[in-house]
Amino acid sequence: MSEATAPVALPVGDDARPVFPDGTAAAAGFACCHVCRKLAPPQLEDCPRCGAHLHVRKPESLQRTAALLATAAVLYIPANVFPIMTTTQLGVAEPSTILGGVVLLMEHGSWAVASIIFVASVLVPIGKLMSLTWLCYSVWSVHPTSHYERTVLYRVTEWVGRWSMTDVFVVAILVALIQLRGVMQIEAGPAAIAFGAVVILTMLAAEAFDPRLIWDQLYTEGDLQEEMLG
Amino acid sequence: MADEPTDAPEPEEPAPNPSRSEPTAAAAPARVRQRRRISRVWLIPIVAVLLGAWMVVTALRDRGPEISIVFPSAEGIEAGETKIRVLNVEVGVVEQVRLVGDLESVVVTARLDKDATRLLREDTQFWVVTARIGTRGISGLGTLLYGGYIELAPGTGRRGRRSFVGLAEPPVTPAGAPGLHLTLQSDRAGSIGTGDPILYKSYPVGRIESARFDPETQQMQYRAFIEAPYDELVTSVTRFWNTSGISLELSADGIQIDTGSLESMIFGGVAMGLPEGMKPGDPVTPGETFALYNDYASVLARPYRFSKEYVVRFGESVRGVRPGAPVEYRGIPVGHVERLLIEELAKEGLHGESTEIPLLIRLEPGRLELSDSERGLDRIAQVIENGVSNGLRATLETGNLITGSQYVAIDFHETAPEASMGRFAGRPTIPTSPSGLAGIQQQIVTLLEQLNELPLEGAVVEATDTLEALRTLVGSRDVQELPGSVEATLADLRAALSSVSAGSPLQQQLGTAVNELDQTLVSLRSLLETLESQPNALLFNRRLSADPRPPAGLGGP
Numbered sequence: 001m002s003e004a005t006a007p008v009a010l011p012v013g014d015d016a017r018p019v020f021p022d023g024t025a026a027a028a029g030f031a032c033c034h035v036c037r038k039l040a041p042p043q044l045e046d047c048p049r050c051g052a053h054l055h056v057r058k059p060e061s062l063q064r065t066a067a068l069l070a071t072a073a074v075l076y077i078p079a080n081v082f083p084i085m086t087t088t089q090l091g092v093a094e095p096s097t098i099l100g101g102v103v104l105l106m107e108h109g110s111w112a113v114a115s116i117i118f119v120a121s122v123l124v125p126i127g128k129l130m131s132l133t134w135l136c137y138s139v140w141s142v143h144p145t146s147h148y149e150r151t152v153l154y155r156v157t158e159w160v161g162r163w164s165m166t167d168v169f170v171v172a173i174l175v176a177l178i179q180l181r182g183v184m185q186i187e188a189g190p191a192a193i194a195f196g197a198v199v200i201l202t203m204l205a206a207e208a209f210d211p212r213l214i215w216d217q218l219y220t221e222g223d224l225q226e227e228m229l230g
Numbered sequence: 231m232a233d234e235p236t237d238a239p240e241p242e243e244p245a246p247n248p249s250r251s252e253p254t255a256a257a258a259p260a261r262v263r264q265r266r267r268i269s270r271v272w273l274i275p276i277v278a279v280l281l282g283a284w285m286v287v288t289a290l291r292d293r294g295p296e297i298s299i300v301f302p303s304a305e306g307i308e309a310g311e312t313k314i315r316v317l318n319v320e321v322g323v324v325e326q327v328r329l330v331g332d333l334e335s336v337v338v339t340a341r342l343d344k345d346a347t348r349l350l351r352e353d354t355q356f357w358v359v360t361a362r363i364g365t366r367g368i369s370g371l372g373t374l375l376y377g378g379y380i381e382l383a384p385g386t387g388r389r390g391r392r393s394f395v396g397l398a399e400p401p402v403t404p405a406g407a408p409g410l411h412l413t414l415q416s417d418r419a420g421s422i423g424t425g426d427p428i429l430y431k432s433y434p435v436g437r438i439e440s441a442r443f444d445p446e447t448q449q450m451q452y453r454a455f456i457e458a459p460y461d462e463l464v465t466s467v468t469r470f471w472n473t474s475g476i477s478l479e480l481s482a483d484g485i486q487i488d489t490g491s492l493e494s495m496i497f498g499g500v501a502m503g504l505p506e507g508m509k510p511g512d513p514v515t516p517g518e519t520f521a522l523y524n525d526y527a528s529v530l531a532r533p534y535r536f537s538k539e540y541v542v543r544f545g546e547s548v549r550g551v552r553p554g555a556p557v558e559y560r561g562i563p564v565g566h567v568e569r570l571l572i573e574e575l576a577k578e579g580l581h582g583e584s585t586e587i588p589l590l591i592r593l594e595p596g597r598l599e600l601s602d603s604e605r606g607l608d609r610i611a612q613v614i615e616n617g618v619s620n621g622l623r624a625t626l627e628t629g630n631l632i633t634g635s636q637y638v639a640i641d642f643h644e645t646a647p648e649a650s651m652g653r654f655a656g657r658p659t660i661p662t663s664p665s666g667l668a669g670i671q672q673q674i675v676t677l678l679e680q681l682n683e684l685p686l687e688g689a690v691v692e693a694t695d696t697l698e699a700l701r702t703l704v705g706s707r708d709v710q711e712l713p714g715s716v717e718a719t720l721a722d723l724r725a726a727l728s729s730v731s732a733g734s735p736l737q738q739q740l741g742t743a744v745n746e747l748d749q750t751l752v753s754l755r756s757l758l759e760t761l762e763s764q765p766n767a768l769l770f771n772r773r774l775s776a777d778p779r780p781p782a783g784l785g786g787p
Contacts, residue, residue: 060269060271063268063269063271063272064269064271067269067271067272067274067275068271068274068275070275071274071275071278074275074278074279074282075278075282077282078282090375090376091375091376091377092311092376092377093311094311
């Protein structure tokens with residue numbers, strides 16, 4: 001039996017059990033198996049159809065999301081400080097970081113590539129980190145933002161996350177193709193690993209977040225008032 | 231299914247419970263699992279942070295020393311790019327290049343590997359390796375392709391130095407190489423430059439490390455390095471001379487061409503050695519200063535290093551005395567004239583008849599077989615002092631009548647008045663006497679004065695009178711008759727002589743008489759001989775009987 005962490009202001013019943021809003025499957029006493037999607041009572045512990053572990057909400061969702069986001073944030077620092085790739089031309093080695101590469105491309109006039117790299121490697125990871133952090137916080141503190149908007153935000157975040165790997169692929173392809181030792185040679189730097197880890201961790205963090213928690217907060221103070229008022 | 235009560239904040243399954251279609255959990259007891267407040271997933275970021283911190287700490291700990299090098303310019307040096315190498319092994323990288331405040335130089339900040347720390351010593355040298363074309367060939371061409379780098383040459387001094395001054399050019403000799411460092415001084419730049427060889431008997435034994443002109447002393451200062459084991463050849467009497475190019479000597483014996491090595495012929499070089507006939511001297515301390523002579527002839531002319539200064543003041547003209555003129559003792563060179571002390575003379579003023587012209591001379595103890603050292607200077611000072619009290623004086627003598635050059639002679643003058651050594655312009659003085667030529671001049675002047683005082687007028691008048699009387703005498707009659715009577719006498723004499731001349735009767739008579747006398751003497755001689763053998767011949771007969779002899783057999787006992 002693992003439930004979502006009890007939000008602070010969620011109304012609890014007389015026996016201190018969390019009350020899921022009406023109309024949710026959880027309120028109706030169903031848990032959805034995350035493997036085969038069968039509805040079953042959560043007391044069963046294991047899905048009667050496929051045997052996977054049953055839980056009403058993703059276990060330790062907020063904690064996991066927060067932890068993975070923290071790790072991704074920590075790793076984002078070396079990803080930007082260390083060079084992501086080193087270009088060696090006639091013996092002269094020139095390392096470049098993510099931002100350094102973007103600037104270099106802009107100076108070379110390749111505005112399109114530069115903007116793609118900038119979006120994929122700077123905007124998207126930072127955006128993901130920020131949005132997921134905010135979503136966690138909003139669930140944890142029962143922030144009265146529109147549930148619908150938050151859900152949309154989550155969907156966008158989860159979908160766009162994978163495109164951050166573009167930069168890693170670029171580096172991988174360049175390293176694989178340009179290996180004319182002595183004339184021109186490209187090697188991946190330590191930031192490539194760190195950045196790849198950042199992207200994967202944010203993807204895992206998005207995966208760990210349970211968006212149903214947003215809708216579990218239908219019973220905010222305002223909603224209660226509304227309901228009570230009728 | 232029974233709900234097990236758990237901790238208070240733990241939520242339980244919802245109360246409304248639809249009927250289940252599968253009777254599964256009825257038999258199995260519910261598992262109780264204590265849920266942690268804090269999920270284990272937090273280990274991930276914690277581990278990540280710890281790893282990161284450990285990497286940072288390790289990187290900081292394994293970071294090598296940071297050094298700063300001052301270069302005259304940042305040519306070939308790029309921040310973050312330029313490497314520092316030792317024997318072509320990379321040991322560090324340049325981090326930062328900054329201008330020094332007075333825009334005279336740049337400061338390069340570099341970080342070396344940790345195990346290169348022991349290479350940083352007091353005399354570690356840094357220089358930028360770029361392509362160079364010099365007298366010793368082309369070097370560093372690889373840097374045109376692969377970029378320049380900074381070479382580090384570790385020294386042998388104390389460790390721990392972190393700020394250095396980079397060299398503008400690669401050092402001629404590696405720091406710490408065994409050998410002897412000396413300073414050579416010359417008043418002519420000649421053709422000696424950095425890197426030129428030092429030759430001993432035409433064999434290279436060292437190099438000139440640096441050449442610098444010092445405007446204060448107006449001298450060229452060279453730093454020379456003699457490599458071991460040839461540094462033992464250098465002693466206190468070793469001479470260094472410029473042997474660049476070719477030296478050509480034309481003399482009665484023919485042409486003599488002298489060169490050093492090919493390198494010194496084209497690029498210049500310094501030769502070292504002992505002048506002819508000199509004995510090796512004392513060992514040399516590193517850094518000692520030697521004079522660099524312009525050629526071997528100068529070495530022979532001034533083969534001694536130590537000399538004592540004296541001042542001699544002459545009351546006569548010093549025209550013809552040139553710097554370098556010899557100072558001789560009875561014909562033996564003991565030193566040379568250094569120069570005229572003009573400033574001191576000007577100070578005293580050109581007034582009065584007591585102004586003496588001061589000359590600075592140098593006496594070299596080496597020439598007198600006293601040692602060419604400080605000891606020799608003391609000895610020569612003693613010798614001069616003793617000599618002066620015994621009449622040693624300096625005079626000016628003519629060296630060459632045609633050119634009029636003069637030299638200083640030091641000699642004992644018995645007739646010199648008493649004098650002692652004094653001091654002038656900070657140096658001891660040797661008392662002087664008027665020179666030989668000046669003496670002659672003096673004597674001539676005296677003679678002329680005496681001549682002047684002679685009563686010539688009276689003498690002339692007397693002579694005239696005498697001549698007058700003589701003429702009268704000659705004109706008188708007696709004198710004129712004199713030749714006639716003389717002739718008559720001569721005629722008589724001639725007649726008398728003819729009677730005794732050869733063939734005259736007188737002579738014949740004489741001859742006959744002499745012959746007779748001769749015969750008489752012959753007979754007289756025989757008489758005398760008889761008398762000699764038999765003194766009683768005058769009385770007895772001349773014949774002698776033999777001595778009686780007893781007959782044989784007769785008599786006997």
